[in-house]
Amino acid sequence: MMTDKDKTSAFNHALCEFLDASPTPFHAVMTMASKLESEGFTRLDERDSWRDLAPGRYFVTRNASSIIALTLPETDLAETGFKMMGAHTDSPCLKVKPNPEKVEQGLYQLAVEVYGGALLNPWFDRDLSMAGRVSYLDNNHTLQHTLVDFKKAIATIPSLAIHLDREANSNKTVNAQEQLPPILMHGVADDTTDFRTLLQQQLSIQSSDLEIHTVLDYEICFYDTQGAAVTGLHDDFISSARLDNLLSCFVGLEAIINSGLDQANILVCSDHEEVGSQSSSGAQGPFLESVLLRLCQDNEHYHRAIQRSLMISVDNAHAIHPNFAEKHDAEHGPKLNQGPVIKSNANQRYATNSETSAIFRRLCQQVAVPVQDFVVRSDMSCGSTIGPITAGSLGVRTLDVGLPSYAMHSIRELAGSRDAYQLCRVMTQFYNYSI
Numbered sequence: 001m002m003t004d005k006d007k008t009s010a011f012n013h014a015l016c017e018f019l020d021a022s023p024t025p026f027h028a029v030m031t032m033a034s035k036l037e038s039e040g041f042t043r044l045d046e047r048d049s050w051r052d053l054a055p056g057r058y059f060v061t062r063n064a065s066s067i068i069a070l071t072l073p074e075t076d077l078a079e080t081g082f083k084m085m086g087a088h089t090d091s092p093c094l095k096v097k098p099n100p101e102k103v104e105q106g107l108y109q110l111a112v113e114v115y116g117g118a119l120l121n122p123w124f125d126r127d128l129s130m131a132g133r134v135s136y137l138d139n140n141h142t143l144q145h146t147l148v149d150f151k152k153a154i155a156t157i158p159s160l161a162i163h164l165d166r167e168a169n170s171n172k173t174v175n176a177q178e179q180l181p182p183i184l185m186h187g188v189a190d191d192t193t194d195f196r197t198l199l200q201q202q203l204s205i206q207s208s209d210l211e212i213h214t215v216l217d218y219e220i221c222f223y224d225t226q227g228a229a230v231t232g233l234h235d236d237f238i239s240s241a242r243l244d245n246l247l248s249c250f251v252g253l254e255a256i257i258n259s260g261l262d263q264a265n266i267l268v269c270s271d272h273e274e275v276g277s278q279s280s281s282g283a284q285g286p287f288l289e290s291v292l293l294r295l296c297q298d299n300e301h302y303h304r305a306i307q308r309s310l311m312i313s314v315d316n317a318h319a320i321h322p323n324f325a326e327k328h329d330a331e332h333g334p335k336l337n338q339g340p341v342i343k344s345n346a347n348q349r350y351a352t353n354s355e356t357s358a359i360f361r362r363l364c365q366q367v368a369v370p371v372q373d374f375v376v377r378s379d380m381s382c383g384s385t386i387g388p389i390t391a392g393s394l395g396v397r398t399l400d401v402g403l404p405s406y407a408m409h410s411i412r413e414l415a416g417s418r419d420a421y422q423l424c425r426v427m428t429q430f431y432n433y434s435i
Contacts, residue, residue, distance in 0.1 A: 007421060008418055011254070011421040012417055014254075019241070020228055023149060023221075024131050024132050024133075024219075024223070025089035026065050026133045026219075029065055029066065029089060029269070030064070030147060032069075032269070039257045041059045042057065050294045055072050055073055055261060056072055056261070057261070058070050058072065060291060062280065064133065065089060065090070065281055066089065066281035066282070067267075067268075068268045068269075068288065069266070070267070071259055072264060073261050075263075075264075077264055077295060077301060078300075078304040078308075079304075082264045082266050082292065082309040083264065084267075084288075084312070084396070085256075085266070085267050086268050086270070086386050086387070087252055087268075088274070089270065090115075090274050090275075091246070091409075092116035094118070094222045095114075095219070096110050096112055096113075096195070101195055102181060106187050107183050107186060107187055108183070108193055109182060110155075110182060110195065111181050112181060112222065114176050116274030117274065119409050119411070122407075122412065123411050124157050124158065126224050126226070128154070128155040128222045128223065128224060129149070129151055129152060129153055129154055129155070129223055129225045130155070130221065131149040134146055134217075135218065136213070136214060137213045138212065143216070146207075148199060148206060148220070149206070150202055152225070155182035196215040199220070223241060223242075224411050228240030232417070236336070236417055237415065237416060238415045238416070239412060240412065241412055243405055244316040244405065245315050247403060248315060248316070249269045251403075255267070255424055255428045256431060259431035266291075273315075277389055284389050288390070288394070292306070292394075306396050307395075309396050310356065310398070311351075311396050311399075312398075313351065313387030313400045316402045318374065318408060319333070319404035319406055327377070329376065332373050334373070334374050335404060336406075336415065337416035337418045339364070339370035339372055339419065339423075340372070340401050340402065340426060341371075341374045341402050341404055342373050342399065342400070342401050344373065345375065349383065349388065350400035351387035351399060351400055352398075363426050366429055366433070370422075374402075403419045
């Protein structure tokens with residue numbers, strides 16, 4: 001029989017594989033969809049009728065970057081409501097601009113735009129690759145879409161030597177327009193190389209079956225090629241890119257796969273949280289509401305179901321940093337490997353209230369998982385999540401929780417190696433038992 005340590009180790013191994021396979025929201029959703037299909041979930045299409053949907057396990061995607069997985073029971077949804085978990089698939093990164101090609105000092109570079117609130121300094125001196133979605137015309141001039149991933153290190157953003165910037169260690173600022181374009185290679189003689197041609201060449205290498213006549217457009221971002229890893233002298237940590245918030249996506253994926261068909265369970269992983277969530281596939285868009293409405297018989301049943309529902313928004317929390325402890329409220333500074341964190345804010349930057357936090361505390365008690373609290377210092381501003389957005393748009397009871405982490409929005413973040421599996425146990429309990 002596997003011990004808890006063995007189960008945690010196996011969980012973390014699968015988590016690292018998921019993180020490495022998901023350099024973009026498109027790849028994360030593709031990876032999640034493949035896993036759900038292998039576990040017996042049926043893919044739905046929003047363009048089809050769902051009127052006679054039988055009880056079962058389903059999932060649906062939108063924009064190929066957001067996904068909703070669900071279990072549909074035989075019971076009346078108006079009487080039972082939905083148990084929902086929300087997370088997001090996007091992370092801060094550097095996105096390639098539409099006309100990115102530039103040659104400076106004989107070196108070929110690509111112009112980039114900063115996506116989300118990225119910590120920029122850690123992007124320097126890293127081995128970078130590119131991935132994303134490509135839209136193209138095939139040989140029949142039919143519009144097609146596919147994913148691309150260069151995988152190997154193909155670019156870097158070199159730092160300026162300390163000899164040329166004596167203030168670098170005391171006053172380092174980054175000009176996103178001038179100082180972030182990565183270097184890919186020596187420039188060609190005529191100082192032009194079409195980026196779309198490079199994408200077409202990579203797609204041909206990636207899949208010889210693709211017939212690409214013309215690459216029309218793309219959504220491509222750079223990412224760090226260093227893989228996710230369990231680190232620390234005693235394997236206490238997980239170090240990876242995109243822990244915010246693919247860590248939560250994976251926890252939710254494992255939890256809903258391990259849920260039964262007795263209740264209506266929902267996992268929604270939305271794109272564009274890092275830039276405000278206001279998009280057709282973001283949490284401030286209509287994706288989740290549309291799916292819930294279609295699962296209910298009519299508007300009356302939908303509104304009754306919502307009032308019997310609960311949403312747990314899961315997004316990473318700030319662990320108290322040993323070198324910057326003064327940035328935290330000492331009584332509300334969560335620690336790595338001490339369990340999931342309930343996030344509260346009097347000004348509704350988080351959606352937690354006493355009723356919803358009590359439910360989560362009870363869930364943690366039921367599976368013997370410790371729980372922590374995070375409240376930002378009263379003299380500092382507070383970030384937000386999809387929690388208040390979902391609560392405000394659906395009118396559903398909601399709380400915000402997360403796993404403690406360091407270096408949020410850096411190119412490489414750090415979390416506790418025992419926390420993710422513990423949160424998965426809590427969320428599995430949430431999906432499987434009455435609250």
